[in-house]
Amino acid sequence: MARLTNDNVEIAHEIIGRYPRPKSALIPLLHLAQEQDGHLTDEAMAHIGELVGVSSAEVLGTASFYEMFKMETVGRYMVNICTNISCQLRGGEELLAHAEKTLGIRPGQTTSDGLFTLEDVECIAACTEAPCLQVNYRYEHRISNEGFDQLVNDLRAGRRSDIPSHGVLAQVRQHIPEDRRAGVVAPEDKAVPVWIAAAGEGDK
Amino acid sequence: MAESDVTQIDGVAVEINGVEVIAHKGELLIDAAERTGTYIPRFCYHERMKPVGMCRMCLVEVDTGRGPALQPSCMIECTPGMKADTESAITKKAQDGILEFLLANHPLDCPVCDKGGECPLQDQTMAYGPGESRFVEEKRHKEKPIPISDLVLLDRERCILCDRCTRFAKDVAGDPLIHFIHRGNNTEVNTFPDEPFASYFSGNTVQICPVGALTASTYRFKARPWDLETTESTCQTCSVGCRISIDSSRDQVQRFAGVDIDPVNWGWLCDKGRFSSQVVTSEARLSEPLVRDNSGLVPAKWSDALGRFATALDNASSAQSIGVIGGSRLTNEDAYAWSKLFKGVLATDNVDAQLGDGLPAHVVLGLPAATIDEVCAPGGTVLLLGPDVKEELPVLFLRLRHAAVEDRVTLVEVSPRSTGITSLAAASVHPRPGETADVVAALMGTTSINGEIAGVSAVELEAARSALAAATGPITVVLGRASLAESASVTVAAASAILAARPDTTFLSALRRSNVRGALDMGLAPGLLPGRVTLEDGAEWYSEVWPAMPSATGLDTEGILRAAADGRIDVLVLLGADPLSDFPDADLAERGLTGARTVLAVDTALNSSSKRADVVLAAAGFAEKAGTTTNIEGRVSTLSQRVTPPGTSRADWMLAAEVSTRLGTDLGFESFADVLAEISAVAPAYLALDQAIAEGSPDGVLLPLDVVVIIDEDDDDIVIVDETVTVSEDGAEVDVTADVVAEETDADDAEGLIEIVADDSDVAGSMPPFVQYTPIDVVVSPPVDSYSFRLVASRKLYDQGTLVQSAPSLAPLAPGSTVSLNPWEFDRLGVAAGGRAIVRTAKASVNVTVQSDAGVPRGVAAMIVNQADGRVSDLVSADELVAEVRIETAP
Amino acid sequence: MITDAPRIITSRFDNADSFTLAGYEATGGYQALRKALSMGPAAVADEVKTATLLGRGGAGFPAGVKWGLAPENVWPRYLVVNGDESEPGTYKDRLLMERDPHQLVEGVLLACYAIGCGQAFLYVRGEMPLAQERIAAALNDAYAAGYVGKNILGSDFSVDVVLSWGAGAYIVGEETALIESLEGNRGMPRLKPPYFPAAKGLYMQPTIVNNVETLSNLPWIVTNGGEAFAALGAETSRGTRMFAVSGHVKNPGVFEVEYGVTTFRDLIFAPQYAGGILGDRTLKAFIPGGASAPWFFEEHLDLPLEKVTVDRAGSMLGSGAVVVMDETTDAVKACLRVVRFFARESCGKCTPCREGTTWLENILQRIQDGYGRPTDLDLLLDVSDNISPGIAWPPKQTTICPLGPSAVSPIASALQRFRPEFEARIAQAQEARNSIPVTITKASSHG
């Protein structure tokens, strides 16, 4: 796939509609594209540029700033092992070395079956649960070498249905019902908010 | 008032290195320091772009009352009492540190770098930097220069990530096709894959790059800065009149760069102007005159060529049988010399610098004028009624873009199709070709909007009308030809409608050919004499200086071509003109050229028309002669000679003088300065120009000057004229005014008046008034025929014209012929985007590629002028108000 | 001092349904909102000011004061919620978002009501899909129940809360970079001044950026009153606060403790908290407030977890991340790892940060790999000085934001305390190299 599917274009329009400026939807839409294709294709980036009204170069400029966006195909499972200070102190680097051996790849590489990509990442906010890792951003806390091998086996055997394929983040989307929507507040909207004005604080 | 009182009102007193200086309100510290003599080093800051404060080179210790702290001087505005120390140990250490960081990953390839010798990074390193590098690590490696467009190469290893090129592309040009990608130490500038930096302004990034990361493909390894000699001049690629510098080495032009002047280009150039440096050195340049013999055009001696040229003119059966086309690529002095020869010696008025693609001279010279600055003044309202400025007057586009984006200027566009400026316009309406004036009348409120007019819906009309009605002051109009398939009278009628409704409106003409304004000012148009006066009004004034005078108003280019086609032209003179390519009706041009008995050409290179000439005089071109030029605003600036003309070619004014001598009249010119002096003495709008030029403002001189002419009667040379009052030679009156003027001039010329003393042998009688504009009524266009399309023929920046085609780097950029249609039409026509179609009129048909373009209204077929094969000019008839075409799928 | 102060923001963490609307409502949820609507915006802001709630995102600026910095009479204003938690060692906001999302949503509503924001943007770190999911569900339920959106609970207060999330960039936790990111740009900080968010933030409008933990306190404050909150904790550090204790401790975990009175020793050694050093080894050093903070040592253990005290002692409580290193820790390696983090996370905007932090990493890597030179330690300090002149605390900077100078903290700390370890590593390297037999090959003409 390349450009966003019609269903995703519909979602994209809903997302764009939540922001005072269409460009603000850029990162959410890039996530949508990555969810669709597993990584960001040039076509999808160009399509997103059209949707929010910026050039493809600007889309790429933003996308490439953020580590989670991948411009090349990656494995179905992105295995991110934290080696930052809290994890380092509790064996994060040894876990990474073990993972390299088990998977037969170095950080940044993908297994030849296309199943796993390994990354040596910075702190993932599970410092008290070190050493820890994420598979497609789903946490595995206090993981041992054996635990790691078990995880890999389970993933290979398809026993981890709780972990969707790479690119899928939250599986519940925000939806603002039309009748409850307060509406976008554009920067040009200079009016004093009603409840502030009513409280007589408008001139404060 | 004491000095400190002034401070409180006008500026902000700050202390820089212990010395109090007065900064303007809101002025950045880096600018205030530089203006008062303290240069703070910088890389990212550029005075024509918003500061980003990211290189950190301009850090200085600043104390705003809370103790000294390092601050980027490019980001902080001067505030009262601020103290800055640009020399302190902490400042120096910080700056040294930044330089060391910048050099850490910067390759040491200065000896092979194009920027070597004029590189701010290199200069700073010499001036401030540490000696030895302590950076022993491997430097960043990236693929050496990668082309990011047809004209620009990027060496990412040399890039110091100052954001200048990327900011320029997005904020100034509006073409955000290059961008920072990746992050941190991996950050680089690049394009999106397979989407090159195809911007008309890409060359500016090369100029503002503070290192050698961006280089122009035209200049790579051509010259070293220390070999270069530089002169300032004015770009002659279009009529905006951007100030440039010309660099040469070994008597060869190497490159052009933009020079920053406030009223015009702010340092920017378009790529066509910048890379037209290649035209000067083009192989196609003529280095000697040519004459026709049995074998065709062959090189000749100057004496033969000039002799044949003069004889042909001498042998013309009458003044009316001479026709002169062209002259808008010449200097003012060249144009004046030809004007004097043809009108003042040979007495023909069949002279026209425009090729049926412009506007009548009385419109260009006679409408109330606006300068570029006036058009772009913050908060104003501008009506665009002309060509796509981005395609034809690119730097004017940049100014308008800045006005709209940064200075709250409201743009309202009325054009037959969307243009490069449409997305910036508050409202944009696209009337059916030929019917613009109806729409304009409605927008002006002259007629009411009861529904659709000329294909524009009432809603769109209302939007545009209210945008115009919201203007707080007079509006300005950018006026020119939006389509060459539409008669100029359509535009003139629209201008008339505006002026009738809002008499305080001012106009900026958008004619594109370099010195077209100067050519008209020098009288190269029927019915006109130099200095913006008509033949009728000026004949007497000129009778003393010119030996002869045309007896009646002559023909314009269309008229000349028709007369030639009918066998009524003995001698057709082409002054750097190519009617076969440029006249909108190619068939008429062809018949004219064929019908003329003798064709004489004066040019820098052969074009399709001059190839047909009997004599071709080799002329010196841009950068090869000195002179003056006049831009669209009527601003005169200087042109400089930087190199020797090729071979024996010479300036046009010399050629005119030599031809004249052979005809028995001495024009009286020994140098270009002689010509300028005569213009300054006799051409009413140009009076005193030479003095103003000598006083030398790089901004140029806006004409007419506030001048007083004194013709001393006692000395046999006094009359007093000032620009508003024409004073007769009546003795009493003259004396009184003379005294006043004398007093004023004694008082050190307090009011900026310029005094000139002219010899009354030159000037007699009263100074004629300037050309008046004559309104024309709304033109009536033919009824709409639902089977046909109205043709819009507009220009692209790059075309098959001599200029583009003589620059090897630009020639391939001409897009080629296409017909653009609204996608809505495709089904009913059975055509598809990318397919071929036949575009047909009664007299011809062309086979071109179809393009889908939602910016083209339904019922309109849009084509580009002067592209390879499938010429629009084959379809256009000069005598029709609009061209109507049929479109069929090509078999 | 270990106190029995109430748990304010983690009170529901033990409930299985803590993240559901029903669970939240059953435990007093959205009562503060009702109360606030009857109090009026100014009164709510006053309560927060009275509480002297210090920001929990790192800088510790009082929330009530920050709200007051929005220029008067300039509308619209936005609220941006900083849920980008990425500072190494920090682990609290994710828990608050995953386990009690409604508490955060209610906090957001209270802030918007008090400040006058018509729209709020809740920016969650990209790598936290569970938090994103829980907040999305919480918002969807809260909209349906009338707590969020148009005319909240029938009042004239209307606000949309828009969930957004990042995509992997630590620097986006910095508030102006976060705003850039929300505008769809590369997350590069803006220069302050002039771009203080409270004056010129999102879309150049006044914008209040608050941390997830900061806002999560609001429902309790409004329900119980600012006075009650201020009654807890120390003079200049009120209420309670979450601390994550990680590294070489027996019982790593996240603890909500009374702010300003509990000491580092309590937190690290008390059995109800981290329970002491792993294997009962001795302490080498600890980072008191996230990777950016200068390191503390044995002598700092009895300092209370109190902002001003810790600042004066030359470090910061930052984001409440205490990382403990025992005697076995390799100071060079730990220092390198923290510096590497900042080098990789530099946004690249400022020359000193982009070039300097990578240079520091390279030098340290060289020392670690056995290629150190005797001059390297002074070079480390001088390069550090060019990023953060004077290497002082609080840091001066040649950069736009504090990220660059943050890379200097671990170097200054480690070199100040463990310089001999670095020197030994370098000397070892020299020795190893000297002992390599030198083979002299015939001089080649290529020199």
Ligand SMILES: Cc1cc2nc3c(=O)[nH]c(=O)nc-3n(C[C@H](O)[C@H](O)[C@H](O)COP(=O)(O)O)c2cc1C
């Ligand atoms: C480099 C850097 C990273 C930061 N990361 C975070 C972060 O992840 N989460 C956070 O809440 N604040 C972070 N901050 C602090 C924010 O800039 C901001 O001060 C904070 O969100 C304000 O919220 P508060 O006043 O409620 O604490 C960071 C600051 C810097 C300089």
Ligand code: SF4
């Ligand atoms: S200090 Fe570093 S992270 Fe901060 S703005 Fe500068 S380059 Fe970016």
Ligand code: FES
């Ligand atoms: S010139 Fe000021 S930071 Fe670059």
